[in-house]
Amino acid sequence: MNNRPIELEVTNLCKYFDAGKKRKLKAVDDVSFVIHKGETLGIVGESGCGKTTCGKTCIGMLPKTAGMVKYKGKDVHSMSKKERFDFTGKVQMIFQDPYASLDPHQKVYDIIAEGIRIHKLAKNQAEEERMVLELLDMVGLNAEHAMRNVHEFSGGQRQRIGIARALAVDPEFLFCDEPISALDVSIQAQIINLLMKLQKDRDLTMLFIAHDLSMVKHISDRIGVMYLGNMVELAPAAELYKKPLHPYTEALLSAVPIADPRASRERRKIMLTGDVPSPVNPPAGCRFSGRCKYVTEQCMKVRPELKEIEPGHFVACHLHK
Ligand SMILES: Nc1ncnc2c1ncn2[C@@H]1O[C@H](COP(=O)(O)OP(=O)(O)OP(=O)(O)O)[C@@H](O)[C@H]1O
Numbered sequence: 001m002n003n004r005p006i007e008l009e010v011t012n013l014c015k016y017f018d019a020g021k022k023r024k025l026k027a028v029d030d031v032s033f034v035i036h037k038g039e040t041l042g043i044v045g046e047s048g049c050g051k052t053t054c055g056k057t058c059i060g061m062l063p064k065t066a067g068m069v070k071y072k073g074k075d076v077h078s079m080s081k082k083e084r085f086d087f088t089g090k091v092q093m094i095f096q097d098p099y100a101s102l103d104p105h106q107k108v109y110d111i112i113a114e115g116i117r118i119h120k121l122a123k124n125q126a127e128e129e130r131m132v133l134e135l136l137d138m139v140g141l142n143a144e145h146a147m148r149n150v151h152e153f154s155g156g157q158r159q160r161i162g163i164a165r166a167l168a169v170d171p172e173f174l175f176c177d178e179p180i181s182a183l184d185v186s187i188q189a190q191i192i193n194l195l196m197k198l199q200k201d202r203d204l205t206m207l208f209i210a211h212d213l214s215m216v217k218h219i220s221d222r223i224g225v226m227y228l229g230n231m232v233e234l235a236p237a238a239e240l241y242k243k244p245l246h247p248y249t250e251a252l253l254s255a256v257p258i259a260d261p262r263a264s265r266e267r268r269k270i271m272l273t274g275d276v277p278s279p280v281n282p283p284a285g286c287r288f289s290g291r292c293k294y295v296t297e298q299c300m301k302v303r304p305e306l307k308e309i310e311p312g313h314f315v316a317c318h319l320h321k
């Protein structure tokens with residue numbers, strides 16, 4: 001059990017988008033979780049299941065439809081201007097695509113210094129320069145890189161610049177939205193290791209979104225699995241791998257590559273059949289019911305609640321009472 005204070009508290013959060021003709025696209029539908037100080041919560045799920053929308057709504061980048069998000073006890077959707085300004089200094093984001101999220105014609109120095117200037121964190125020019133160089137060093141770049149334009153850098157290097165930019169304001173909370181998906185596999189582990197080191201050194205709290213379960217295991221303390229706007233399972237990372245309870249988690253796990261070719265051959269890969277249904281018109285009952293091999297009549301009628309089946313292990317599935 002985590003005894004540290006709750007940093008982010010998300011309760012019954014809903015985020016719907018307008019889908020025309022009075023219909024709603026339920027991108028996030030009744031999601032609840034907490035993240036403790038210094039903890040990393042990973043969120044995984046297929047494309048379109050609502051991960052980014054959930055994260056952006058949690059840090060107030062998107063208005064909510066219903067529910068509540070509190071950061072250190074404060075409602076992130078009803079902050080005063082001053083509170084909002086302080087919040088943007090404490091909560092930072094690292095984006096999926098380091099090519100799209102950084103202006104290619106800007107100098108690395110200015111990108112990193114921007115937050116320092118906005119939040120007036122340096123007393124003078126000399127201190128600003130010292131801070132920028134320190135940040136570059138922290139992410140494995142050097143002074144020589146500072147005056148170059150972003151377009152001269154590779155994807156991995158750009159992501160390092162994005163991380164330095166996020167850290168410039170000395171944040172407490174990082175929202176990482178698939179920060180390695182756009183990078184070469186060989187670079188992915190480097191960026192994960194860097195984030196893990198920074199997280200530990202600075203006691204950061206993190207919400208870390210990933211497509212699949214292969215990388216997220218190493219960085220997460222706990223992992224939440226999303227399916228079509230719902231959180232279907234939430235457990236400590238090792239526990240989720242050892243003992244997945246939701247049929248969807250089981251299927252996701254069976255797709256994670258294993259290094260040992262023999263173990264990989266012997267493992268049964270679970271193929272998901274059927275398409276992901278539309279979040280505009282999601283199935284009644286369990287949203288996974290149409291693709292689940294254990295489906296019962298109850299699953300198609302009654303939506304299962306996320307329940308704690310074992311200490312700290314939550315699942316929303318009628319198979320588990
Ligand atoms: N601004 C928007 N307006 C309307 N619909 C949106 C908007 N943003 C997201 N959606 C829809 O909400 C659902 C969830 O999208 P979201 O981007 O949160 O998924 P995701 O899990 O992050 O997917 P990916 O893995 O591809 O990044 C999708 O059906 C998407 O089309």
Ligand SMILES: [Mg+2]
Pocket residue numbers: 051052053177
């Ligand atoms: Mg996304």
